[in-house]
Amino acid sequence: MNNELAINGGVPIRDTYLSYGKQFIDEKDIEKVVEILKGDYLTTGPNVAEFEKKVAYYVGAKYAVAVSNGTAALHAACYAAGIKEGDEVLVPAITFAASSNCVLYCGGKPIFVDLDPQTYNIDVNKIEEKITARTKAIIPVDFSGQSIDIDKIMEIAKKYNLIVIEDAAHALGSEYKGKKVGTIADMTEFSFHPVKPVTTAEGGVIVTNSKEYYDKMMLFRSHGITRDSELMIENHGPWYYEQIDLGYNYRITDLQCALGISQMDKLDSFIKRRREIVKRYNDAFKELDELKTPFEAEFSNSGWHIYVIVLDLDKLSVGRKEIFEALQKENIGVNVHYLPVYMHPYYQSLGYKKGKCPVAEDLYNRMITIPLFPSMSDYDVESVINGVRKVINHYRK
Structure with a gap:
């Protein structure tokens, strides 16, 4: 019990503390994780691809790239979008810092847009006034799980030749005009932090319908290393790989994805x-x-x-x-x-x-x-x- 006296006589409404958010883990989740602990793979393994397919199928996207956390997913999307030094990216003023930090990671500059006073999402009527010749992308956020007006945002993006990365960290399972969030923006990010709709403890994913973006993000999450002979300069044998770009170790584990597969069922x-x-x-x-x-x-x-x-x-x-x-x-x-x-x-x-x-x-x-x-x-x-x-x-x- 809270040791401090509550108002109106000092008796709290509750006798135990209730968190604002909490994961839900059941026996099926535990069994799935234990199964992986007893198996051959702990880090990257078959459950990663299975989890990616499950998320992509659920939202209706062609591709999914799972990574170590939601911030890494946003970073990967910014990389795939080609954001670089001198580029500007529009971001809503109220969001978790990762929504704009990912722009800084790539050398870009976040440009903050005020909110719609009703939905608390980015005010679509204020987007165009922030666009300049340096604007490269928009990262709108589905605050609290409520979808942004993505059709209007995509219309603006098409007009100015911009890339849209939807930060849907709050919105896995939310719907826009009757369809699951995740198929309209160029890329859409989901988070699997414990308080999010489902959890992998830590984790994130980017879904997209673009094979080009998918290939870039798959490379980016694993040091920029490839074993694809068509991409390599040389090929010394079946053991050989090459680093062809500067990527990061943003891989998610089989253990986490096993939990995610089980969580998606709920x-x-x-x-x-x-x-x-x-x-x-x-x-x-x-x-x-x-x-x-x-x-x-x-x-x-x-x-x-x-x-x-x-x-x-x-x-x-x-x-x-x-x-x-x-x-x-x-x-x-x-x-x-x-x-x-x-x-x-x-x-x-x-x-x-x-x-x-x-x-x-x-x-x-x-x-x-x-x-x-x-x-x-x-x-x-x-x-x-x-x-x-x-x-x-x-x-x-």
Whole structure:
């Protein structure tokens, strides 16, 4: 139990702490991993290709390249896109830093675009004003699992001859206009961190319909080394390989992919439960004028990686920090997703300034992420609802 006294008499809503997100691992997952531990392969092996095929088939893409984590997947996509020094890439202001760090890794410059105040995704109406002769690509993000308006973004990209890398780290299993996210952008990245829709402990994948991008990323994830005789300068024999470009060791293990294969079998049930919880939250919080629940565009059917409430601070007697801490004292795990990337000290040291994206900065000051994961019990859900109600009612003006 939280040792600090909760509000209204000091008795927390919950007697145990509830994390904001958590993986779900069952006996089938464990058995699959143990099977690999007893087998011949731990690192790269047959389960990697099987996992790639399973993800590609699920989303409807031709190719998938699995790598060690979601950031590596974004880096691989930027490499395949040919991003280099002097290139500019448009990125939404609020996202995890990896969405723009991958541009820096390739020598490019992230250009931050403000958010749609309803969806919290990149504002498609502000994209064109950021495009210059140096713009090479757009990396839109499916924030919280809600799909971006990818058709509009692709239309803009085609007009200016840009490459689109969709950061769908939150959105495996989400839908856009009735189809799974992952087949419209030039490349789409998914993450398998433990709190994501499914997990491989750490891991990521890029799906694409382009054989050219696929081949480049397969080379990139393994030191730029090939055994393909058609690509090599020489061939000394069946043992021979050549490094033909500068790649990285971004390989994922057979062990991780075995877990991923098992997890993929549960993805639809995970998403069903996430959507059930979101509906209960939405229904319960309608009565609270002091906060805004997530808005979902009609073209999106989110898998709901996270659930973000946005406070109306004009109707509360305290700021976001006090609300956040009060919820923690109720043993409800909360988080904030995310600080606008350009406000991080490292980006400030690169010359980025605050005030660039006013919608994003205002949202950041009022956002709180509350618990959402498939293994939440009905009691867990109700305790979160009651905790939010308790805190908001206590600090209502």
